[in-house]
Amino acid sequence: MQTSQWASEFYTQHEQSQAAASLYPTPPSETIPGLESSGFNTMLGLTETPTPLVSPAHVFVQSELANSTESLFPSVPQELEESTDQFMTVSTSFHPGAHPVESDLVLSSADGVLFYVHASTIDKASPTALSSFLSFSTSGIKEDIIPIPELAPILNIILHTIYQSSCAQNSPSSNELIEAIDKLPRFGITPGTLVRPNTPIYQLLLSHAPIRAIDVFTMAAHHNLRELAEAASSHLLAYSMDNLSDEMAAKMGSYYLKRLFLLHMTRVEEAKKLLSQPPGFHPANKKCTFEDQRKVTRAWALGTTYLAWDVRPGLSLSRIQNVFEPLVSTMECTACQDMVKKRIREVVTGWAAVKCTI
Known part of the structure; x- marks a missing residue:
């Protein structure tokens, strides 16, 4: 059974090889150019050799193919490969095409970020601003990339302030905002000319005032930014003046330091004045005599004493x-209850009306 199956498979393979030979006959040796020069007289000798030699014509074709491939895809020079490792970082707000008018001045921050700006806009911010920026140029030519000795976050805030645009999308910290405003004079710009109410930089600084009130107030006082200093002072009612350092006091100056002290002192005095006045008396009757009403006065005085120990400007x-x-x-007397409620409303209303800014 196995022998007959083997014979059947051999016969099938033989038939297939015969059919293939009829379709693709082996050419005679004389029809193959270069066969005899390769050391083979017949096609049979070529097929029996394990590793046939390559004809010169084949080598010539491979060489031509390699040359044509190199011409289509030339190798990259070594110096170009090295230059591809160097990248240039461009500002997301001041890049080419960020503004309708093409930029004519390129600034580079200390950490290598490029800012494409306009000389006319900088010159409009201050008469001395453009010359201050150009003073950092090593060649003195305006078209060069001018290296600015400031980190990109600080330079970004300065340029946004000059352009009167918001840098809130960059999420600058309070320290970065204050440092940028402090460095505006270095670039020939008086902060008071740009940091004004309703400007983006003013609103951004004001949004940081509830958290960093003393720092924003000190910076505003140093540059005489009156509106910002007044707005920031409302967040300093709970600030203890004992924590004020000599450096901060010197930076804000005597004028704003005095106004801040007066604000705290005035509010404390007003609070004591409001609390010291007890509720009024109502007409005496059998159920509530004047002596009974004096108990209400003593109870109110006790509450006033309790608050007076810890009365603060931010009460x-x-x-x-x-x-x-x-x-x-x-209290059992409804008339006494009404008098106490009335007095509480008067104190609350009066305290809310006391000035809370410098």
């Missing part, structure tokens, strides 16, 4: 209410 309205409102529940 909250809720704290006042939490101290005096429990008195109402201890």
